[in-house]
């Protein structure tokens with residue numbers, strides 16, 4: 425007997441709501457219609473009979489009015505710990521395979537840990553095509569159940585033109601999270617209330633306030649695990665940490681503070697950029713780019729295959745450098761860095777968060 429290959433995806437969320445509430449959000453039609461479609465889509469129709477052996481039918485509608493209907497049968501309903509139901513797209517013959525969704529709910533400190541496993545895909549591409557939709561839908565579920573907590577109350581205080589603010593915005597965009605962008609200048613009285621050192625950015629999540637870009641990105645990554653921005657293995661995580669630290673200490677100092685900002689806010693004689701500072705910075709930047717070029721090698725992510733925390737800290741710095749006078753020339757000597765930058769520039773998260781074409785700090 426031959427077994428057909430089967431592929432699955434698994435997503436986790438921690439939600440500030442009791443397991444009973446989360447369970448009900450999966451089996452009550454009026455609740456499903458509020459979250460069970462990726463952001464930007466609505467659920468105009470849902471009909472269900474939440475009993476084992478009975479089924480559901482749910483239609484999602486995109487902005488262009490195209491609709492996608494999914495149907496299935498309940499296989500397990502154990503309130504408040506476990507729900508299993510089949511999942512079958514109605515309209516599209518290529519994806520009409522019957523797959524299985526398993527929802528496991530466990531109490532945890534925050535409320536509920538939800539693990540959703542969608543299995544039975546006949547090929548990895550089909551499985552991967554479901555990941556962004558589930559990610560976005562589960563983020564909406566978290567927001568619906570926890571309106572005063574993590575998801576709905578995220579606010580980022582800073583300036584979209586700052587590289588550090590930009591890094592956090594890339595992380596938020598990668599995860600498809602809703603947040604309020606609060607425009608704040610460094611050292612403004614309002615910013616100092618969130619960030620005692622006056623720097624930008626700072627994140628507010630309900631009553632929880634956090635500063636330091638790396639800490640913020642790690643926090644988001646733990647609260648909203650997909651797509652993961654921290655590598656899975658101990659060594660790759662340490663490597664990512666290494667680059668985050670090198671980027672914020674050495675690269676930021678040479679590339680942004682002593683080069684990009686010299687052009688944006690010239691402090692040299694006659695209101696020109698200080699030629700001595702620029703020349704010294706260029707020597708150091710050339711050395712830094714050679715180190716980075718080596719580290720990237722043939723990859724577009726600095727720790728290997730997957731775009732993550734180190735990349736979203738590095739890329740805004742390199743992008744600003746590339747757009748400054750003489751920047752392209754410096755980058756020409758680092759082809760791997762240039763290729764990695766081009767690859768990052770193609771990401772929707774980068775494009776959606778790019779500061780205006782007119783650079784400032």
Ligand SMILES: N[C@@H](CCC(=O)N[C@@H](CS)C(=O)NCC(=O)O)C(=O)O
Nearest residue numbers: 586587588610623624625636637638
């Ligand atoms: N280590 C901080 C650095 C934050 C930082 O320096 N931000 C810059 C803008 S990109 C800033 O606030 N500059 C104002 C200053 O240097 O006083 C982080 O990782 O968030």
